[in-house]
């Protein structure tokens with residue numbers, strides 16, 4: 001049996017026997033470790049096979065590599081062996097990258113639930129048909145664990161607006177006074193609108209399906225990657241050219257991915273229920289990727305007075321004068337790899353040099369509306385796309401896709 005839970009002293013003995021007798025203990029927790037009677041082991045990729053009931057941790061465990069672990073972790077470290085990562089049981093829910101294998105997905109069975117993106121009709125069927133001329137979106141029920149998390153969150157969340165000029169600078173954030181004023185007006189209005197609503201946890205969320213029969217804005221962020229990127233999307237779009245995309249058989253459950261999806265749903269519900277002339281649902285856009293010779297479609301989440309708004313959730317907001325609750329590099333890399341590429345393509349599709357980012361903190365419900373100029377990112381992406389054209393195998397696939405979908409050729 002693999003050891004999953006033990007006292008601090010027992011873990012020390014385990015480490016000496018199984019890894020190295022010479023080690024140091026690193027943590028930012030302010031507790032008396034010697035008397036900690038229960039510490040749960042979190043399995044990293046280096047630990048290999050994860051026992052069935054055990055919790056795994058993805059991504060880095062370090063705030064500063066090999067010096068300072070992320071908050072709430074206790075790390076037994078020796079430079080000659082993999083680290084041992086532990087966590088007090090009451091802190092596990094605070095670690096976003098921790099998930100048990102058995103709890104991380106839920107099964108989806110036939111008949112599959114769906115909703116039409118255009119007219120919002122919902123239904124159930126054996127396959128995912130088209131409605132109003134577009135592929136329907138598959139739905140999953142919100143898991144019990146996430147429902148509880150959300151009820152607690154909605155109970156405590158303040159949904160208070162933090163003006164963008166009170167946030168620490170991130171790549172692309174605009175300091176222009178007029179646009180800051182505009183964003184502040186948008187944020188204040190949204191705060192007011194939300195305060196009038198009686199919010200509850202959504203019952204369903206849209207399931208992300210990496211299989212697709214057309215290339216989307218999000219597919220141009222990367223060339224390849226696990227289930228993501230243009231290469232995978234092209235393979236899928238060619239495979240399902242005249243067919244319905246098969247439904248997903250599982251959905252994320254009880255972790256940060258499901259929580260992110262439920263946030264999207266919550267804000268879609270909010271914008272559907274507010275009667276505002278200025279805040280509206282986002283409209284579909286078409287981005288021309290001239291480097292690759294194809295156009296892709298996507299839909300920004302919201303719209304404020306004609307300016308597209310993309311919504312993202314983060315663990316917390318980086319407010320000036322406040323101690324950051326996570327690693328600055330993680331924030332920066334989220335901006336660069338996740339927020340900016342999408343903002344770059346959406347704003348360009350609308351013929352604009354900037355747009356708004358609605359960033360919501362999952363820990364507090366505080367949010368900001370941030371004017372962002374993603375031009376530098378777009379230039380970087382264009383350079384990348386030019387490089388991709390040298391990949392002959394992928395370009396052949398792209399040609400195959402465009403032959404089957406001539407309306408996307410430019």
Ligand SMILES: [Zn+2]
Pocket residue numbers: 116117118119120121131132
């Ligand atoms: Zn419809």
